[in-house]
Amino acid sequence: MKSYLPQSSEAVAPIKMRRxxxxxxxxxxxxxxxxxxxxxxxxxxxxxxxxxxDMTAGPAATTPSAALHQAPTAR
Structure with missing residues (x-):
């Protein structure tokens, strides 16, 4: 029967850190x-x-303010 555990006489390779x-x-x-x-x-x-x-209620669903619909004044 084979043992999967390393024996004390076997050298264990050091773990390399990958940078x-x-x-x-x-x-x-x-x-x-x-x-x-x-x-x-x-x-x-x-x-x-x-x-x-309600996911549809938000800033995009609000009505535009009245200031955006004012007629431009003559200068």
């Missing part, structure tokens, strides 16, 4: 932040739907 380049590390960090922001947006939308909040 990332700064640009690769920055890309991974930015990508992770984008993913987390997307998850936060989706989570808040799902919570709003579960709580029955």
């Amino acid at each position: 990332l380049k700064p640009a690769t590390l920055a890309r991974r960090c930015v990508g992770s932040l984008i993913v987390m922001a997307g998850l936060a947006i989706v989570t808040t939308d799902l919570l709003a739907l579960l709580n029955g909040v």
Whole structure:
């Protein structure tokens, strides 16, 4: 029967740490932040739907103010 555990006489290879380049590390960090922001947006939308909040009511759905419809004055 073969043992899968290393024997005391066998040399165990040291674990090599893999270092990332700064640009690769920055890309991974930015990508992770984008993913987390997307998850936060989706989570808040799902919570709003579960709580029955009207998603169409917002600044874009409001009527324009009367100041935008005033006739220009002559100068």
